[in-house]
Amino acid sequence: MSQTIQFPPDFLWGSATSAYQIEGSPLADGAGPSIWQRFCAVPGNMRDGDTGDIACDHYKRYKDDVALMAKLGLKAYRFSVSWSRILPQGRGAVNQAGLDFYGKLIDELLAHGIEPMVTLYHWDLPAALDDRGGWLNPDIADWFTDYARILFQAFDGRVKSWATLNEPWVVTDGGYMHGTLAPGHRNLHEAALASHNLMRAHGSAVKAYREIGRHQIGIVVNIEPKYPASQFQEDLDATRRADAYMNRQYLDPIFLGSYPPELKQMFGDAWPEWPAADFELIGQKLDFVGINYYTRSVVRNEPSNWPLKVAPVRQPQATYTETGWEVFPQGLTDTLTSFKQRYGDTPLYIMENGSAFYDPPNAENGRVHDPLRVDCLRKNMQALSNALAQGVNVRGYMVWSLLDNLEWSLGFSKRFGIIHVNFATQQRTLKDSAYLYADIVASNGACL
Numbered sequence: 056m057s058q059t060i061q062f063p064p065d066f067l068w069g070s071a072t073s074a075y076q077i078e079g080s081p082l083a084d085g086a087g088p089s090i091w092q093r094f095c096a097v098p099g100n101m102r103d104g105d106t107g108d109i110a111c112d113h114y115k116r117y118k119d120d121v122a123l124m125a126k127l128g129l130k131a132y133r134f135s136v137s138w139s140r141i142l143p144q145g146r147g148a149v150n151q152a153g154l155d156f157y158g159k160l161i162d163e164l165l166a167h168g169i170e171p172m173v174t175l176y177h178w179d180l181p182a183a184l185d186d187r188g189g190w191l192n193p194d195i196a197d198w199f200t201d202y203a204r205i206l207f208q209a210f211d212g213r214v215k216s217w218a219t220l221n222e223p224w225v226v227t228d229g230g231y232m233h234g235t236l237a238p239g240h241r242n243l244h245e246a247a248l249a250s251h252n253l254m255r256a257h258g259s260a261v262k263a264y265r266e267i268g269r270h271q272i273g274i275v276v277n278i279e280p281k282y283p284a285s286q287f288q289e290d291l292d293a294t295r296r297a298d299a300y301m302n303r304q305y306l307d308p309i310f311l312g313s314y315p316p317e318l319k320q321m322f323g324d325a326w327p328e329w330p331a332a333d334f335e336l337i338g339q340k341l342d343f344v345g346i347n348y349y350t351r352s353v354v355r356n357e358p359s360n361w362p363l364k365v366a367p368v369r370q371p372q373a374t375y376t377e378t379g380w381e382v383f384p385q386g387l388t389d390t391l392t393s394f395k396q397r398y399g400d401t402p403l404y405i406m407e408n409g410s411a412f413y414d415p416p417n418a419e420n421g422r423v424h425d426p427l428r429v430d431c432l433r434k435n436m437q438a439l440s441n442a443l444a445q446g447v448n449v450r451g452y453m454v455w456s457l458l459d460n461l462e463w464s465l466g467f468s469k470r471f472g473i474i475h476v477n478f479a480t481q482q483r484t485l486k487d488s489a490y491l492y493a494d495i496v497a498s499n500g501a502c503l
Protein backbone atom coordinates (compact mmCIF):
# COMPACT_ATOMS: atom_id res chain seq x y z
CA MET A 56 0.00 0.00 0.00
CA SER A 57 1.55 3.30 -0.98
CA GLN A 58 1.65 5.94 1.73
CA THR A 59 3.06 9.45 1.69
CA ILE A 60 6.80 9.19 1.20
CA GLN A 61 8.70 10.98 3.94
CA PHE A 62 12.26 10.80 5.31
CA PRO A 63 13.77 12.36 8.48
CA PRO A 64 15.46 15.74 7.86
CA ASP A 65 18.95 14.38 8.61
CA PHE A 66 18.57 11.16 6.62
CA LEU A 67 21.96 10.09 5.25
CA TRP A 68 21.87 9.47 1.50
CA GLY A 69 24.87 7.81 -0.10
CA SER A 70 26.23 5.03 -2.23
CA ALA A 71 28.31 1.93 -1.63
CA THR A 72 31.17 0.01 -3.22
CA SER A 73 33.89 -2.40 -2.14
CA ALA A 74 37.65 -2.39 -2.68
CA TYR A 75 38.20 -5.46 -4.84
CA GLN A 76 35.17 -4.71 -6.99
CA ILE A 77 36.24 -1.22 -8.10
CA GLU A 78 39.86 -0.35 -7.26
CA GLY A 79 42.03 -2.35 -9.66
CA SER A 80 45.81 -2.14 -9.13
CA PRO A 81 45.56 -4.89 -6.49
CA LEU A 82 49.35 -5.19 -6.07
CA ALA A 83 50.27 -1.53 -6.50
CA ASP A 84 52.59 0.31 -4.11
CA GLY A 85 53.53 -2.64 -1.96
CA ALA A 86 50.09 -4.22 -1.57
CA GLY A 87 49.97 -7.97 -1.05
CA PRO A 88 47.68 -10.40 -2.90
CA SER A 89 44.24 -11.25 -1.54
CA ILE A 90 42.35 -14.53 -1.81
CA TRP A 91 40.47 -12.97 -4.74
CA GLN A 92 43.73 -12.55 -6.63
CA ARG A 93 44.18 -16.29 -6.28
CA PHE A 94 40.54 -17.17 -6.91
CA CYS A 95 40.52 -15.23 -10.19
CA ALA A 96 43.66 -17.04 -11.34
CA VAL A 97 41.91 -20.43 -11.22
CA PRO A 98 40.37 -21.18 -14.64
CA GLY A 99 36.59 -21.51 -14.48
CA ASN A 100 36.14 -19.55 -11.25
CA MET A 101 35.31 -16.25 -12.92
CA ARG A 102 32.70 -15.56 -15.62
CA ASP A 103 34.54 -14.74 -18.88
CA GLY A 104 37.86 -14.97 -16.99
CA ASP A 105 37.25 -11.48 -15.56
CA THR A 106 39.47 -10.27 -12.69
CA GLY A 107 39.87 -7.29 -10.38
CA ASP A 108 43.21 -6.38 -11.99
CA ILE A 109 41.67 -3.18 -13.44
CA ALA A 110 37.95 -3.24 -12.50
CA CYS A 111 36.87 0.44 -12.41
CA ASP A 112 40.49 1.65 -12.08
CA HIS A 113 39.31 3.52 -8.98
CA TYR A 114 42.73 3.32 -7.32
CA LYS A 115 43.90 5.81 -9.98
CA ARG A 116 40.57 7.55 -10.73
CA TYR A 117 39.27 8.08 -7.21
CA LYS A 118 39.30 11.89 -7.48
CA ASP A 119 37.11 11.76 -10.59
CA ASP A 120 34.77 9.31 -8.88
CA VAL A 121 34.48 11.49 -5.77
CA ALA A 122 33.67 14.41 -8.09
CA LEU A 123 30.84 12.30 -9.55
CA MET A 124 29.55 11.57 -6.01
CA ALA A 125 29.57 15.32 -5.37
CA LYS A 126 27.75 15.92 -8.67
CA LEU A 127 25.02 13.58 -7.42
CA GLY A 128 24.96 15.49 -4.12
CA LEU A 129 25.73 12.40 -2.04
CA LYS A 130 26.07 12.97 1.72
CA ALA A 131 27.98 9.75 2.40
CA TYR A 132 30.04 7.09 0.68
CA ARG A 133 30.44 3.56 1.96
CA PHE A 134 33.64 1.84 0.84
CA SER A 135 35.86 -0.95 2.09
CA VAL A 136 39.58 -1.03 2.83
CA SER A 137 41.74 -3.72 1.26
CA TRP A 138 43.40 -5.44 4.21
CA SER A 139 46.36 -6.52 2.09
CA ARG A 140 47.09 -2.95 0.97
CA ILE A 141 47.55 -2.05 4.65
CA LEU A 142 49.24 -5.28 5.76
CA PRO A 143 50.64 -7.08 2.69
CA GLN A 144 51.24 -10.20 4.78
CA GLY A 145 47.96 -9.72 6.64
CA ARG A 146 49.85 -8.93 9.83
CA GLY A 147 53.21 -7.49 10.82
CA ALA A 148 54.74 -4.71 8.72
CA VAL A 149 52.40 -1.88 7.72
CA ASN A 150 52.49 -0.67 4.10
CA GLN A 151 52.38 3.11 4.48
CA ALA A 152 51.49 3.57 0.78
CA GLY A 153 48.32 1.60 1.42
CA LEU A 154 47.35 3.81 4.33
CA ASP A 155 48.20 6.86 2.22
CA PHE A 156 45.78 5.83 -0.54
CA TYR A 157 42.85 5.56 1.83
CA GLY A 158 43.91 8.74 3.63
CA LYS A 159 43.81 10.62 0.31
CA LEU A 160 40.42 9.10 -0.54
CA ILE A 161 39.02 10.10 2.86
CA ASP A 162 40.40 13.63 2.54
CA GLU A 163 38.92 13.95 -0.96
CA LEU A 164 35.53 12.87 0.35
CA LEU A 165 35.67 15.28 3.28
CA ALA A 166 36.75 18.11 0.97
CA HIS A 167 33.51 17.51 -0.97
CA GLY A 168 31.37 17.34 2.19
CA ILE A 169 30.84 13.58 1.82
CA GLU A 170 30.95 11.43 4.97
CA PRO A 171 33.23 8.37 4.63
CA MET A 172 31.70 5.14 5.98
CA VAL A 173 34.39 2.46 6.17
CA THR A 174 33.95 -1.29 6.01
CA LEU A 175 37.00 -3.08 7.40
CA TYR A 176 36.37 -6.36 5.60
CA HIS A 177 34.51 -6.89 2.36
CA TRP A 178 35.70 -10.40 1.48
CA ASP A 179 39.27 -9.76 0.26
CA LEU A 180 41.29 -11.64 2.89
CA PRO A 181 45.09 -11.35 2.52
CA ALA A 182 46.33 -14.49 0.78
CA ALA A 183 49.14 -14.77 3.34
CA LEU A 184 46.56 -15.24 6.10
CA ASP A 185 44.69 -17.81 4.04
CA ASP A 186 47.99 -19.71 3.97
CA ARG A 187 47.72 -19.79 7.78
CA GLY A 188 44.14 -21.08 7.66
CA GLY A 189 42.39 -17.76 7.19
CA TRP A 190 38.94 -17.70 8.82
CA LEU A 191 39.51 -21.30 9.93
CA ASN A 192 42.35 -20.27 12.27
CA PRO A 193 41.07 -18.96 15.64
CA ASP A 194 44.04 -16.55 15.70
CA ILE A 195 42.32 -14.55 12.96
CA ALA A 196 40.32 -12.71 15.61
CA ASP A 197 43.60 -11.19 16.80
CA TRP A 198 44.93 -10.64 13.27
CA PHE A 199 41.72 -8.83 12.32
CA THR A 200 41.78 -6.75 15.51
CA ASP A 201 45.40 -5.68 14.93
CA TYR A 202 44.44 -4.63 11.37
CA ALA A 203 41.36 -2.78 12.64
CA ARG A 204 43.38 -0.99 15.31
CA ILE A 205 45.82 0.32 12.69
CA LEU A 206 42.91 1.83 10.74
CA PHE A 207 41.19 3.20 13.85
CA GLN A 208 44.40 4.95 14.90
CA ALA A 209 45.06 6.28 11.40
CA PHE A 210 41.56 7.46 10.46
CA ASP A 211 39.20 7.72 13.45
CA GLY A 212 39.77 11.45 13.47
CA ARG A 213 38.22 11.67 10.01
CA VAL A 214 35.99 8.54 9.81
CA LYS A 215 32.91 8.56 12.06
CA SER A 216 31.33 5.32 10.92
CA TRP A 217 33.03 1.94 10.94
CA ALA A 218 31.64 -1.48 10.02
CA THR A 219 33.67 -4.55 10.94
CA LEU A 220 32.40 -7.09 8.41
CA ASN A 221 30.34 -7.07 5.26
CA GLU A 222 27.95 -10.03 5.24
CA PRO A 223 29.55 -12.83 7.26
CA TRP A 224 26.85 -15.09 5.81
CA VAL A 225 28.13 -14.64 2.26
CA VAL A 226 31.76 -15.07 3.36
CA THR A 227 30.76 -18.38 4.98
CA ASP A 228 28.15 -19.70 2.55
CA GLY A 229 30.02 -18.69 -0.59
CA GLY A 230 33.60 -19.15 0.56
CA TYR A 231 33.37 -22.25 2.76
CA MET A 232 30.00 -23.98 2.28
CA HIS A 233 29.42 -23.95 -1.48
CA GLY A 234 32.79 -22.82 -2.83
CA THR A 235 31.30 -20.23 -5.20
CA LEU A 236 33.41 -17.40 -3.75
CA ALA A 237 37.01 -17.15 -2.54
CA PRO A 238 38.64 -19.15 -1.02
CA GLY A 239 36.39 -21.70 -2.77
CA HIS A 240 35.99 -24.35 -0.07
CA ARG A 241 33.02 -26.74 0.18
CA ASN A 242 32.98 -28.16 3.68
CA LEU A 243 30.26 -28.10 6.35
CA HIS A 244 32.72 -28.21 9.27
CA GLU A 245 34.79 -25.38 7.77
CA ALA A 246 31.67 -23.29 7.15
CA ALA A 247 30.64 -23.52 10.80
CA LEU A 248 34.16 -22.72 12.04
CA ALA A 249 34.69 -19.82 9.65
CA SER A 250 31.31 -18.36 10.55
CA HIS A 251 32.05 -18.44 14.25
CA ASN A 252 35.57 -17.04 13.83
CA LEU A 253 34.14 -14.19 11.74
CA MET A 254 31.86 -13.31 14.64
CA ARG A 255 34.69 -13.59 17.18
CA ALA A 256 36.80 -11.29 15.02
CA HIS A 257 33.88 -8.87 14.75
CA GLY A 258 33.42 -8.74 18.51
CA SER A 259 37.14 -8.39 19.16
CA ALA A 260 37.41 -5.43 16.77
CA VAL A 261 34.39 -3.72 18.37
CA LYS A 262 35.97 -4.20 21.80
CA ALA A 263 39.22 -2.66 20.53
CA TYR A 264 37.30 0.26 19.06
CA ARG A 265 35.72 0.97 22.45
CA GLU A 266 39.24 1.48 23.83
CA ILE A 267 40.41 4.00 21.21
CA GLY A 268 37.46 5.02 19.02
CA ARG A 269 35.35 8.15 19.40
CA HIS A 270 32.54 7.53 16.97
CA GLN A 271 30.29 4.67 15.85
CA ILE A 272 30.89 1.07 14.90
CA GLY A 273 28.62 -1.70 13.68
CA ILE A 274 28.33 -4.66 11.37
CA VAL A 275 26.72 -5.09 7.93
CA VAL A 276 24.55 -8.14 7.32
CA ASN A 277 22.52 -9.28 4.33
CA ILE A 278 18.91 -10.03 5.12
CA GLU A 279 16.68 -11.98 2.75
CA PRO A 280 13.24 -12.41 4.33
CA LYS A 281 11.77 -15.88 3.92
CA TYR A 282 8.12 -16.59 3.13
CA PRO A 283 6.59 -20.11 3.18
CA ALA A 284 5.43 -21.54 -0.14
CA SER A 285 2.47 -23.09 1.68
CA GLN A 286 1.04 -23.48 5.16
CA PHE A 287 2.01 -27.16 5.24
CA GLN A 288 4.18 -27.81 8.29
CA GLU A 289 7.08 -29.06 6.18
CA ASP A 290 7.23 -25.73 4.31
CA LEU A 291 6.80 -23.72 7.50
CA ASP A 292 9.71 -25.65 9.06
CA ALA A 293 11.80 -25.18 5.92
CA THR A 294 11.15 -21.44 6.02
CA ARG A 295 12.23 -21.27 9.62
CA ARG A 296 15.44 -23.19 8.83
CA ALA A 297 16.24 -20.83 5.94
CA ASP A 298 15.57 -17.76 8.09
CA ALA A 299 17.74 -19.08 10.90
CA TYR A 300 20.62 -19.91 8.56
CA MET A 301 20.66 -16.76 6.47
CA ASN A 302 19.17 -14.04 8.64
CA ARG A 303 19.20 -14.87 12.36
CA GLN A 304 22.57 -16.68 12.41
CA TYR A 305 24.50 -13.43 12.89
CA LEU A 306 22.11 -11.07 14.63
CA ASP A 307 20.92 -13.54 17.29
CA PRO A 308 24.38 -14.03 18.88
CA ILE A 309 24.97 -10.26 18.82
CA PHE A 310 21.61 -9.24 20.29
CA LEU A 311 20.27 -12.40 21.98
CA GLY A 312 23.50 -14.11 23.12
CA SER A 313 23.10 -17.39 21.26
CA TYR A 314 22.82 -18.92 17.82
CA PRO A 315 19.41 -20.06 16.50
CA PRO A 316 18.85 -23.71 17.57
CA GLU A 317 18.14 -24.69 13.97
CA LEU A 318 21.86 -24.36 13.17
CA LYS A 319 22.85 -27.28 15.40
CA GLN A 320 20.06 -29.31 13.78
CA MET A 321 21.34 -28.37 10.32
CA PHE A 322 25.09 -28.65 10.85
CA GLY A 323 24.91 -31.68 13.18
CA ASP A 324 28.31 -32.68 14.53
CA ALA A 325 29.88 -29.94 12.40
CA TRP A 326 28.42 -27.47 14.93
CA PRO A 327 30.25 -27.78 18.26
CA GLU A 328 29.32 -26.27 21.60
CA TRP A 329 31.04 -22.91 21.27
CA PRO A 330 32.77 -21.53 24.40
CA ALA A 331 30.53 -19.25 26.47
CA ALA A 332 33.27 -16.60 26.54
CA ASP A 333 32.93 -16.27 22.78
CA PHE A 334 29.39 -14.99 23.13
CA GLU A 335 30.49 -12.31 25.56
CA LEU A 336 32.92 -11.12 22.87
CA ILE A 337 30.43 -11.45 20.00
CA GLY A 338 27.73 -9.64 21.96
CA GLN A 339 29.58 -6.31 22.18
CA LYS A 340 27.04 -3.47 22.02
CA LEU A 341 26.82 -1.91 18.56
CA ASP A 342 26.07 1.67 17.58
CA PHE A 343 24.29 0.56 14.41
CA VAL A 344 23.53 -2.37 12.16
CA GLY A 345 23.90 -2.09 8.41
CA ILE A 346 21.39 -4.09 6.40
CA ASN A 347 21.85 -5.14 2.79
CA TYR A 348 18.49 -5.86 1.18
CA TYR A 349 17.96 -7.05 -2.39
CA THR A 350 15.21 -9.61 -2.48
CA ARG A 351 13.08 -12.13 -0.65
CA SER A 352 12.78 -15.89 -0.97
CA VAL A 353 9.63 -18.03 -1.06
CA VAL A 354 10.66 -21.33 0.53
CA ARG A 355 9.53 -24.94 0.31
CA ASN A 356 10.86 -28.10 1.91
CA GLU A 357 13.28 -29.99 -0.33
CA PRO A 358 14.93 -32.98 1.46
CA SER A 359 17.41 -33.56 -1.38
CA ASN A 360 19.04 -30.14 -1.10
CA TRP A 361 22.27 -30.25 1.01
CA PRO A 362 22.48 -29.18 3.78
CA LEU A 363 19.48 -26.92 4.42
CA LYS A 364 16.84 -29.13 2.73
CA VAL A 365 15.03 -26.11 1.31
CA ALA A 366 14.34 -24.80 -2.19
CA PRO A 367 13.18 -21.42 -3.50
CA VAL A 368 9.87 -21.19 -5.34
CA ARG A 369 9.84 -18.86 -8.34
CA GLN A 370 6.94 -16.38 -8.41
CA PRO A 371 5.40 -16.48 -11.93
CA GLN A 372 3.95 -12.94 -11.91
CA ALA A 373 7.05 -11.25 -10.48
CA THR A 374 9.85 -9.25 -12.11
CA TYR A 375 13.31 -10.78 -11.71
CA THR A 376 16.66 -9.05 -12.00
CA GLU A 377 19.66 -10.23 -14.02
CA THR A 378 20.95 -11.99 -10.90
CA GLY A 379 17.68 -13.95 -10.64
CA TRP A 380 16.37 -11.97 -7.65
CA GLU A 381 12.66 -11.22 -7.37
CA VAL A 382 11.83 -7.52 -7.22
CA PHE A 383 9.93 -7.43 -3.92
CA PRO A 384 10.06 -4.05 -2.18
CA GLN A 385 7.63 -5.19 0.52
CA GLY A 386 10.45 -7.43 1.70
CA LEU A 387 12.47 -4.33 2.57
CA THR A 388 9.64 -3.06 4.78
CA ASP A 389 9.19 -6.50 6.34
CA THR A 390 12.93 -6.87 6.95
CA LEU A 391 13.07 -3.58 8.84
CA THR A 392 9.91 -4.08 10.91
CA SER A 393 11.01 -7.63 11.75
CA PHE A 394 14.40 -6.35 12.92
CA LYS A 395 12.72 -3.82 15.21
CA GLN A 396 10.38 -6.47 16.58
CA ARG A 397 13.12 -9.06 17.29
CA TYR A 398 16.15 -6.92 18.18
CA GLY A 399 14.82 -3.51 19.18
CA ASP A 400 15.67 0.05 18.20
CA THR A 401 19.35 -0.11 17.33
CA PRO A 402 19.96 2.49 14.60
CA LEU A 403 19.92 0.96 11.13
CA TYR A 404 21.41 1.91 7.80
CA ILE A 405 20.47 0.35 4.51
CA MET A 406 24.08 -0.22 3.46
CA GLU A 407 23.21 -1.89 0.14
CA ASN A 408 20.09 -1.94 -2.00
CA GLY A 409 20.00 -2.05 -5.78
CA SER A 410 19.36 -4.16 -8.84
CA ALA A 411 21.17 -5.62 -11.81
CA PHE A 412 19.40 -5.20 -15.10
CA TYR A 413 20.87 -5.31 -18.58
CA ASP A 414 22.63 -2.11 -19.59
CA PRO A 415 24.51 -1.76 -22.91
CA PRO A 416 28.32 -1.91 -22.77
CA ASN A 417 28.48 1.59 -24.29
CA ALA A 418 26.46 4.70 -23.48
CA GLU A 419 24.42 6.19 -26.36
CA ASN A 420 24.58 9.98 -26.84
CA GLY A 421 25.90 10.40 -23.31
CA ARG A 422 22.95 8.65 -21.72
CA VAL A 423 22.15 5.21 -20.36
CA HIS A 424 18.45 4.55 -19.96
CA ASP A 425 17.73 2.02 -17.20
CA PRO A 426 13.94 2.09 -16.69
CA LEU A 427 13.79 -1.15 -14.71
CA ARG A 428 16.38 0.06 -12.22
CA VAL A 429 14.57 3.42 -11.98
CA ASP A 430 11.33 1.59 -11.21
CA CYS A 431 13.04 -0.58 -8.61
CA LEU A 432 14.58 2.45 -6.90
CA ARG A 433 11.23 4.23 -6.71
CA LYS A 434 9.50 1.16 -5.23
CA ASN A 435 12.26 0.62 -2.68
CA MET A 436 12.02 4.24 -1.59
CA GLN A 437 8.30 3.74 -0.94
CA ALA A 438 9.03 0.55 1.01
CA LEU A 439 11.72 2.27 3.07
CA SER A 440 9.42 5.19 3.84
CA ASN A 441 6.70 2.75 4.91
CA ALA A 442 9.11 1.18 7.42
CA LEU A 443 10.05 4.61 8.78
CA ALA A 444 6.34 5.40 9.15
CA GLN A 445 6.08 2.26 11.31
CA GLY A 446 8.75 3.63 13.65
CA VAL A 447 11.81 1.73 12.44
CA ASN A 448 15.00 3.63 13.33
CA VAL A 449 16.59 3.89 9.88
CA ARG A 450 19.26 6.59 9.66
CA GLY A 451 20.42 6.35 6.05
CA TYR A 452 20.46 4.58 2.70
CA MET A 453 23.44 3.64 0.51
CA VAL A 454 22.49 2.64 -2.99
CA TRP A 455 24.37 -0.32 -4.43
CA SER A 456 26.26 0.62 -6.34
CA LEU A 457 27.91 3.91 -7.26
CA LEU A 458 29.55 2.28 -10.30
CA ASP A 459 29.07 -0.80 -12.42
CA ASN A 460 31.77 -3.06 -11.02
CA LEU A 461 33.16 -6.60 -10.67
CA GLU A 462 30.26 -8.69 -9.47
CA TRP A 463 32.59 -11.25 -7.87
CA SER A 464 32.56 -14.60 -9.69
CA LEU A 465 29.98 -13.22 -12.14
CA GLY A 466 32.62 -10.80 -13.34
CA PHE A 467 31.46 -7.70 -15.21
CA SER A 468 28.39 -9.48 -16.59
CA LYS A 469 26.05 -7.97 -13.99
CA ARG A 470 25.70 -4.21 -13.75
CA PHE A 471 24.42 -2.73 -10.44
CA GLY A 472 25.76 0.77 -10.86
CA ILE A 473 23.73 3.96 -11.08
CA ILE A 474 26.77 5.16 -13.01
CA HIS A 475 27.62 3.18 -16.13
CA VAL A 476 31.22 2.12 -16.69
CA ASN A 477 32.50 1.34 -20.17
CA PHE A 478 35.13 -1.18 -19.12
CA ALA A 479 36.95 -0.83 -22.45
CA THR A 480 37.51 2.91 -21.98
CA GLN A 481 36.72 3.46 -18.25
CA GLN A 482 34.27 6.16 -19.39
CA ARG A 483 31.70 6.90 -16.66
CA THR A 484 28.13 7.87 -17.71
CA LEU A 485 25.28 8.74 -15.35
CA LYS A 486 22.34 6.40 -15.89
CA ASP A 487 18.75 7.65 -15.61
CA SER A 488 18.76 6.05 -12.15
CA ALA A 489 21.63 8.36 -11.15
CA TYR A 490 19.61 11.42 -12.12
CA LEU A 491 16.63 10.12 -10.14
CA TYR A 492 18.82 9.35 -7.13
CA ALA A 493 20.32 12.84 -7.28
CA ASP A 494 16.77 14.27 -7.15
CA ILE A 495 15.88 11.99 -4.23
CA VAL A 496 18.97 13.15 -2.33
CA ALA A 497 18.42 16.84 -3.13
CA SER A 498 14.73 16.74 -2.14
CA ASN A 499 15.13 14.21 0.72
CA GLY A 500 12.64 12.05 -1.12
CA ALA A 501 10.05 14.78 -1.68
CA CYS A 502 10.43 14.40 -5.47
CA LEU A 503 8.91 10.90 -5.31
Ligand SMILES: CO[C@H](O)c1c[n+]2c([nH]1)[C@H](O)[C@@H](O)[C@H](O)[C@H]2CO
Pocket residue numbers: 073076221222225277347349407455461462463471
Ligand atom coordinates in the same frame (compact mmCIF):
# COMPACT_ATOMS: atom_id res chain seq x y z
C1 LIG B 1 23.49 -12.20 -0.64
O1 LIG B 1 23.88 -10.90 -0.21
C2 LIG B 1 23.32 -9.81 -0.91
O2 LIG B 1 22.39 -10.29 -1.82
C3 LIG B 1 24.41 -9.05 -1.60
C4 LIG B 1 24.39 -8.48 -2.84
N1 LIG B 1 25.59 -7.88 -2.99
C5 LIG B 1 26.36 -8.10 -1.90
N2 LIG B 1 25.61 -8.81 -1.04
C6 LIG B 1 27.78 -7.69 -1.72
O3 LIG B 1 27.97 -7.01 -0.49
C7 LIG B 1 28.27 -6.85 -2.89
O4 LIG B 1 29.68 -6.90 -2.90
C8 LIG B 1 27.63 -7.35 -4.19
O5 LIG B 1 28.19 -6.73 -5.32
C9 LIG B 1 26.12 -7.08 -4.12
C10 LIG B 1 25.37 -7.41 -5.40
O6 LIG B 1 25.37 -8.79 -5.60
